[in-house]
Amino acid sequence: MKVFGLIAVFVVGLLLLSATQDFPSWGDPRSAASDGEVSSFYIEKTESVTKVPNMVTAVLADFRGYDTMFETVVIFIAGIGIIAVLRNFEGTDSPSDNDNDDDGAGLLARFTCSLILPFIQIFALYVVAHGHHSPGGGFQGGVMFGASYILLALAFGLSKAKQLFSERRTMIFAVIGIFIYVGWGVLCLLLGKEFLNYSVLDSILPGDSMMARSHSMLVVEIGVAFTVTAIMFSMYSNLSTRGRLSKGL
Amino acid sequence: MTEHFPILILLVPLFGALIVVLLGRERPEQCWITSLISLGLSSIISLFTIIVVLSDKVQTIRYRMGGWEPESTVFEVGIELRVDILAALVVFAVTFVGFVNTIYSKTRAEAEAQGKVPFFYALIQLLIVGLCGIVMTNDAFNLYVLIEITSLTSYALIAMGNRRAALSSFNYVIMGTIGASFYLLGVGYLYIKTGTLNIDDIRMVLGNDKLWEHQSIIVAFIFIMLGVWTKMAFFPLHGWLPNAYAYAPSMTGTFMAPLMTKVMVYVMIRVMLWLFGDKFVYSDQHVWGELVIWMSVIAIVAGSLLALARTDIKKMLTYLIVAEVGYMVGGAWLGNVTGQAGAFYHILSDAAMTFCLFIAASIIVLRIGDSRVNAFDNLFRKMPLTMIGFTVGALSMIGLPPTCGFFSKWYLIRGGIEAGQWEYVCALIFSSLVNAVIFFRIFERAYFGNIAGVKEDFSPSDSDANPDTSIKEVPWSMLVPLYIASVSVLLLGIMNRPLFEWIQTALK
Amino acid sequence: MDPIIANFIEENIVPKFNYWIYVILMMIGLYAMITKNNLIKKLIGMAIFQTAIILFYVSIGVKETGGIPIISHHGPDHHQEAEVHSEESSKNLKHNIIDKDKYANPLPHVLMLTAIVVGVSTLGLALAISQRIHKSFGTLEEDEILNELRPGGHD
Numbered sequence: 001m002k003v004f005g006l007i008a009v010f011v012v013g014l015l016l017l018s019a020t021q022d023f024p025s026w027g028d029p030r031s032a033a034s035d036g037e038v039s040s041f042y043i044e045k046t047e048s049v050t051k052v053p054n055m056v057t058a059v060l061a062d063f064r065g066y067d068t069m070f071e072t073v074v075i076f077i078a079g080i081g082i083i084a085v086l087r088n089f090e091g092t093d094s095p096s097d098n099d100n101d102d103d104g105a106g107l108l109a110r111f112t113c114s115l116i117l118p119f120i121q122i123f124a125l126y127v128v129a130h131g132h133h134s135p136g137g138g139f140q141g142g143v144m145f146g147a148s149y150i151l152l153a154l155a156f157g158l159s160k161a162k163q164l165f166s167e168r169r170t171m172i173f174a175v176i177g178i179f180i181y182v183g184w185g186v187l188c189l190l191l192g193k194e195f196l197n198y199s200v201l202d203s204i205l206p207g208d209s210m211m212a213r214s215h216s217m218l219v220v221e222i223g224v225a226f227t228v229t230a231i232m233f234s235m236y237s238n239l240s241t242r243g244r245l246s247k248g249l
Numbered sequence: 250m251t252e253h254f255p256i257l258i259l260l261v262p263l264f265g266a267l268i269v270v271l272l273g274r275e276r277p278e279q280c281w282i283t284s285l286i287s288l289g290l291s292s293i294i295s296l297f298t299i300i301v302v303l304s305d306k307v308q309t310i311r312y313r314m315g316g317w318e319p320e321s322t323v324f325e326v327g328i329e330l331r332v333d334i335l336a337a338l339v340v341f342a343v344t345f346v347g348f349v350n351t352i353y354s355k356t357r358a359e360a361e362a363q364g365k366v367p368f369f370y371a372l373i374q375l376l377i378v379g380l381c382g383i384v385m386t387n388d389a390f391n392l393y394v395l396i397e398i399t400s401l402t403s404y405a406l407i408a409m410g411n412r413r414a415a416l417s418s419f420n421y422v423i424m425g426t427i428g429a430s431f432y433l434l435g436v437g438y439l440y441i442k443t444g445t446l447n448i449d450d451i452r453m454v455l456g457n458d459k460l461w462e463h464q465s466i467i468v469a470f471i472f473i474m475l476g477v478w479t480k481m482a483f484f485p486l487h488g489w490l491p492n493a494y495a496y497a498p499s500m501t502g503t504f505m506a507p508l509m510t511k512v513m514v515y516v517m518i519r520v521m522l523w524l525f526g527d528k529f530v531y532s533d534q535h536v537w538g539e540l541v542i543w544m545s546v547i548a549i550v551a552g553s554l555l556a557l558a559r560t561d562i563k564k565m566l567t568y569l570i571v572a573e574v575g576y577m578v579g580g581a582w583l584g585n586v587t588g589q590a591g592a593f594y595h596i597l598s599d600a601a602m603t604f605c606l607f608i609a610a611s612i613i614v615l616r617i618g619d620s621r622v623n624a625f626d627n628l629f630r631k632m633p634l635t636m637i638g639f640t641v642g643a644l645s646m647i648g649l650p651p652t653c654g655f656f657s658k659w660y661l662i663r664g665g666i667e668a669g670q671w672e673y674v675c676a677l678i679f680s681s682l683v684n685a686v687i688f689f690r691i692f693e694r695a696y697f698g699n700i701a702g703v704k705e706d707f708s709p710s711d712s713d714a715n716p717d718t719s720i721k722e723v724p725w726s727m728l729v730p731l732y733i734a735s736v737s738v739l740l741l742g743i744m745n746r747p748l749f750e751w752i753q754t755a756l757k
Numbered sequence: 758m759d760p761i762i763a764n765f766i767e768e769n770i771v772p773k774f775n776y777w778i779y780v781i782l783m784m785i786g787l788y789a790m791i792t793k794n795n796l797i798k799k800l801i802g803m804a805i806f807q808t809a810i811i812l813f814y815v816s817i818g819v820k821e822t823g824g825i826p827i828i829s830h831h832g833p834d835h836h837q838e839a840e841v842h843s844e845e846s847s848k849n850l851k852h853n854i855i856d857k858d859k860y861a862n863p864l865p866h867v868l869m870l871t872a873i874v875v876g877v878s879t880l881g882l883a884l885a886i887s888q889r890i891h892k893s894f895g896t897l898e899e900d901e902i903l904n905e906l907r908p909g910g911h912d
Contacts (some may be wrong), residue, residue: 033444064327
């Protein structure tokens with residue numbers, strides 16, 4: 001098997017490297033990808049069309065927003081997939097193994113965490129809200145927010161974290177996140193234009209159609225942050241306890 | 250409203266999945282009803298989409314997400330959907346199979362999902378969303394994201410079964426990730442050279458700048474093909490398929506076996522004809538035309554022989570799927586419109602045949618409790634209704650008129666003769682003969698019982714179905730989907746003329 | 758050294774060394790996925806493979822003259838050319854003309870945000886499946902699992 005693996009890897013690697021002879025050099029500003037029409041449009045026209053200086057967020061949430069919707073669906077599938085594979089709701093697992101590692105960490109860790117956690121969460125909200133002007137957005141902020149709950153679970157024990165964020169609640173948060181995203185797109189559909197065409201929302205949002213795009217991007221990123229937070233915590237609680245959460249839905 | 254049909258086909262099951270998760274575990278009946286309604290609605294909308302696309306004014310629906318019309322540029326700036334008659338037919342097949350399968354899953358969902366019924370239905374609906382999205386999209390990177398959606402839901406659905414299913418799912422994860430990553434690499438190479446991700450724009454750039462003589466485009470094509478072949482289980486990259494589909498719980502097997510590989514064959518045809526263009530793929534400079542036809546011949550022969558050697562009905566059917574994928578790959582690579590149209594028609598007909606056979610096999614395995622063919626004794630007397638459905642599917646696999654299997658083989662053989670690829674024609678005929686042997690062996694056991702008096706050992710099999718002490722027929726909720734599948738096998742055959750005309754005009 | 762080899766290295770490897778590094782990383786990951794016996798090592802190989810692809814894409818969008826893809830109204834910083842052309846660039850900003858060479862290509866960044874999320878999801882699901890396998894079989898070595906299946910089952 002190892003010999004076959006070596007040969008396969010060698011052949012694939014040679015094939016991949018043989019194509020580098022007609023690639024552009026690293027950092028070439030005149031390469032086809034960097035100088036092409038699509039990239040030039042994104043760099044030159046984004047701020048005038050959407051009033052958002054961060055081009056990456058604009059492309060992610062507006063130009064390629066359809067892709068981002070499916071990306072949120074992917075992370076949602078991972079969350080419910082892990083529950084579907086690991087969780088055993090019929091209760092056939094041995095009950096003696098539950099609740100045995102619920103003490104959390106020592107006094108120093110608990111004290112430090114209770115000091116730091118509010119700041120982590122505020123920073124996470126800042127990252128979500130400032131995706132337009134600095135690197136950030138829904139995914140990044142959502143992961144940080146979910147990580148704050150994981151820190152809570154590590155420091156205080158999983159059952160304390162689950163009091164705040166039970167399994168049912170994580171599922172509802174995850175679903176609400178995708179509802180916000182898809183529902184916002186359907187709102188554009190109902191108002192007459194295509195799915196995810198935010199410009200038509202200037203009738204209900206303050207400002208002209210370009211500001212409507214900017215506001216809609218924020219709404220959509222908030223939806224993404226909801227889902228990512230919930231699924232991050234759900235993935236942690238399922239994977240760390242091998243599906244034997246002490247309290248179910 | 251009609252211009253929004255493509256996105257509505259996707260949105261309805263997506264909302265259905267969200268509602269099902271919200272309903273929670275206490276209400277399995279309502280989860281089933283929600284899935285039924287959402288998938289039924291989706292198939293009705295896709296039927297209307299076929300009608301809209303067939304009308305003269307609209308040949309292809311082009312739907313730009315976010316409304317980003319290219320004003321100052323020639324290229325598309327956003328993501329667009331492109332629905333022509335080929336896409337509309339495949340989308341209808343996907344949603345219809347999903348809908349009929351949901352009827353079938355009514356009685357089995359509680360037993361096999363063990364309290365996780367809402368998650369099962371949510372994953373199923375998201376699988377259908379992913380498959381429809383793959384068929385309709387016109388953006389190469391969006392295609393990757395949707396392929397991963399279908400793959401992730403399949404991994405989770407298969408791993409919900411017994412321990413063998415979990416192991417097969419892990420193998421599927423490894424091989425599927427390699428395949429999808431190769432596809433992503435190929436798209437990356439294309440992006441480096443063309444600067445855009447839209448499928449039509451890439452083809453335009455490749456043609457305008459005569460980029461198709463460059464080494465990187467050839468490598469990109471090879472890697473995209475390798476990735477798509479891994480996902481459709483083209484021999485010898487088929488290693489994940491038999492275990493994954495045979496050990497999957499019976500309801501998920503019937504969802505995935507007819508759909509996943511066929512949609513990937515559709516992706517291959519799209520990549521060959523719309524992403525790279527037929528001038529690039531079939532040009533005489535490249536040696537791969539002959540090579541791929543020989544590979545498909547080996548796939549057909551190997552798949553048929555491996556199916557012949559199996560004693561487990563589900564494993565046998567999965568190897569037949571491998572052979573059928575060989576038909577379609579060979580047909581698409583023949584180089585003429587007849588071959589491509591034959592391969593495309595075979596997507597639809599193979600979906601119907603596999604669907605029919607898998608449901609019949611699941612029902613039989615459920616009732617007898619044993620999945621080996623040797624246990625099929627006297628089934629025609631004990632379960633006549635089920636065996637009628639099984640027979641229709643089997644006759645279509647062998648290729649007898651008026652089932653759709655006959656017509657797809659007919660067009661593929663015609664395409665092979667036109668292109669002068671005699672080895673392909675011989676492989677098709679050989680495969681039909683082997684299928685005849687396989688299925689008539691089953692019919693003999695099922696009709697006459699063990700008349701040869703062959704001694705066999707009754708070691709317990711590893712299936713987890715509960716055997717019924719008295720083998721009788723199954724409830725209507727299982728028979729109705731089987732009959733719908735059999736009827737569609739016959740209907741596709743009878744309607745082959747108009748279908749073929751539509752397909753050929755779209756391919757020209 | 759042989760001049761042909763030196764020429765080859767200078768033309769193909771030095772200006773494009775990012776592609777070479779990432780392809781070698783990918784092959785390390787692919788080798789681990791195919792040949793390792795332990796299921797978790799296969800998953801680590803998968804993570805290496807996907808991460809190498811992500812780095813490959815991000816390296817496409819780099820521009821020698823460009824900074825981060827966020828339009829800043831305080832003028833471009835850290836560039837020597839900016840001090841020379843500062844009058845021109847501030848004139849440009851007044852007229853809202855954006856010099857595309859000053860910003861990196863945003864599209865690969867966007868694509869790779871999606872690819873990272875997809876990779877994390879696949880890894881999470883694969884870890885859950887391997888936990889399930891460990892619960893049923895008691896081991897994570899592939900040969901031991903196959904040995905356990907062989908006498909008990911068929912096919």
